[in-house]
Amino acid sequence: MSKDTTATARHILSDIEAAIVKSSDGSEHLPDDRYVNEILFLISNSPGSITFLARRLSERVETSRNLTRVIKTLALLHRLLRGGDRFFEQDMRLLWSSGDLRISLQLHTAPFVMNYSLFLQERIEWLINPAGKLEPVRPQGLEIQDCGEDYKAAELLLYNASKCQALLDRVMACLPDSRNLQQSQLTIFALNIIVRESFRVYESFCEGFEMVLTSFFDLKRPARFSALGILRKAIWQTPKLQEFYASCKRVITGKNMEFPSIRIITEEDISSMVQFALAEEASYEEKRLMKKINGEKENQEGRASEEEWSSPFSEKLETKISTVWVVFTEGEDVPLTEGEML
Incomplete structure (x- = not known):
């Protein structure tokens, strides 16, 4: 590596660190998006510097005792994920898996x-x-080629719906205590980013949920029970999500936000699926029990047959003594009876 190249690389790393510090300082001023754009621009010109970025973000989160600085650092990472291209997202995910991003x-x-x-x-x-x-990122298990297309489609559908529910749970957990909301504009700033992104998550969930409903009766038994778990979770999650958005409307004021209309899922909406699944499970258990009984019966018959063949002298044998004398003459093979002897 030439001196000019080395100097350029050091200059880029220095600029990245400066942008991180400015975007996540301990002041009460809200973060400026220009630093996000600056970091993404620098990374695009020097892809290898993304590891440096991940490690610097990790250090600020792990070592800082300033709560404001930590929130700003987390918000910076969040905005970088939202603003970066798919290669940036992929690299950050790999750095997360390797432990460089913590x-x-x-x-x-x-x-x-x-x-x-x-x-x-x-x-x-x-x-x-x-x-x-x-x-959600598609797991490796759904990339294998020896699975049928129908199997992969069903598994991917259920995986996406389940991941949507998991992320929405994390979103709702971020609602701060109402007593502290007015004290931290920075918290509201971060909450605003989370809530805006949750709209797209909920949209994806609705699409997946409709597909689960329409394909439920065609799913195989293991997938059907996974689908039933998603449907049942929606019964208690959707009312909770509606309450969460209602709280956010009172908190995040002065923002141009179009909150989605939440469809509340009820027991009646999934009653036919539940009854079908229970009936199928009862039939499955009955068949499994009959198979077990028939198998035990065949094993018993097999053991009885083996015992019969393994004991050829199991019946009682008797020795009988004859009163007829038999004498063999010399040189003859035919025995003489008692009358011939006389």
């Missing part, structure tokens, strides 16, 4: 900060697809 909190126990960290740990497993929608 956002688990050790020095802070504030509920919002802890929940924001947990949200980002779940969020990093998602990507923004070419259509601009959020979707």
Whole structure:
């Protein structure tokens, strides 16, 4: 590497660190998006510097005792994930898997900060697809080629719906205590980013939920019970999500936000699926029990047959003494009876 190249690389790393510091200082001023754009621009010109970025973000989260600085650092990471391209997202996800990116909190126990960290740990497993929608990263198990297309489609559908529910749980956990909301504009700033992104997650969930409903009766038994778990969770999650958005409307004021209309899922909506699944399970258990009984019967018959063949002298044998004398003459093979002897 030439001196000019080395100097350029050091200059880029220095600029990245300066942008991180300015975007996540300890002041009460809200973060400026220009630093996000600056970091993404620098990374695009020097892809290898993304590891440096991940490690610097990790250090600020893990070592800082300033709560404001930690929230700003988490918000910076969140905005970078939202603003970066798919290659940036992929690299950050790999750095998370390798341990170069660490956002688990050790020095802070504030509920919002802890929940924001947990949200980002779940969020990093998602990507923004070419259509601009959020979707979970497809697991390797669904990439194998020896599975049928129908199997992969059903598994992917259930996986996406389940991941949507998991991320929405993390979103709702980020609602701060109402007593502290007016005291921290920075918290509201971070909550605003979380809530806006949750709209797209809920949109993806609604699409997946409808597909689960329409394909439920065609699913195989293991997939059907996974689908039933998703449907049952929606019964208690959707009312909770509606309450969450109602609270956010009171908190995040002066923002141009179009909250989605939440469809409340009830027991009646999934009653036919539940009854079908229970009937199928009863039939399955009955068949399994009959198969077990028939198998035990065949084993008993097999053991009885083996015992019969393994004991050829199991019946009682008797020795009988004849009163007829038999004498063999010399040189003859035919025995003489008692009358011939006389």
